[in-house]
Amino acid sequence: MKTLILGTAALALSAGLAFAQDVVRLGTEGAYPPYNFINDNGQVDGFERELGDELCARAGLNCVWVTNDWDSIIPNLVSGNYDVIIAGMSITDERKEVVDFAQEYTPPSVSAYAGLSEDADIEGGVVAAQTGTIQANHVVDTGATLMEFANPEDTIAAVRKGEADAALADKDFLAPYVAESDLVFVGEDVQLGGGIGAAFRKSDPELRDKFDAAIQSMKDDGTLNELIAKWLGAESPLF
Incomplete structure (x- = not known):
């Protein structure tokens, strides 16, 4: 990370x-x-x-x-x-x-995108990720605009505030937020790391x-x- x-x-x-x-x-x-x-x-x-x-x-x-x-x-x-x-x-x-x-x-576990809607732009939009993670590196590789935060919960807050189109993190981390809030998973899961x-x-x-x-x-x-x-x-x- x-x-x-x-x-x-x-x-x-x-x-x-x-x-x-x-x-x-x-x-x-x-x-x-x-x-x-x-x-x-x-x-x-x-x-x-x-x-x-x-x-x-x-x-x-x-x-x-x-x-x-x-x-x-x-x-x-x-x-x-x-x-x-x-x-x-x-x-x-x-x-x-x-x-x-x-x-x-x-x-190796999957990473996932979470946004406010299933059509959130994860390829050309703004994607939030925690600083120094394999997810942040992946966002850069996709060509999306990376918005980095020191705390992973801040990536969720950025999506809810409309500052980012989606957040990318371990799916295990995102799952409770998706289950209990207005967030949804966006696009396909991503296999990262070893x-x-x-x-x-x-x-x-x-x-x-x-x-x-x-x-x-x-x-x-x-x-x-x-x-x-x-x-x-x-x-x-x-x-």
Whole structure:
């Protein structure tokens, strides 16, 4: 979800190995339901909260949650402000140049457009997307005019205000807005990205491997599919 300017390699090395720490800090956005959000008690909640807690339990790690704005989530991982990103981040070749990923914990899921009418102009009009996402990159590639926002909910607000013809985001994110409001899905679904994964500093291969093994164990016993169906919907792609 991000195009980033990085610090030096020395900055990444100075963060040290998260695996050697007593506490592993999990970084998330807290603003992308149902993947991650802040509940009424002020706590991180959602699919990735339940997933992250289970992965830490299986890996034998003591983990805490940290929230960070999306547009700086990778730089703050690299600089050592937390040790893992679990934040609805699609695995892309561009991001692999900066961070390492464990294996995907969701299959590639579809993105969708949402607008106020089914004939909203998604090819030559204005399309809102969250800054630094694969959806924003896709809008640019289509030739539509991109309107970027730091917060994904602001893309919905732009459509409702008539500032944008449609918003493009993960269909899992848009589905509740379409079901409960005046928005409708527009056009065909779009397949983007290579699944969602947890990101790590390149200097933390041991920590990455522990999460990778825990993710595989959840795939093997079916509990990961159960979480996906619970939080992302019965129609969401499964392993």
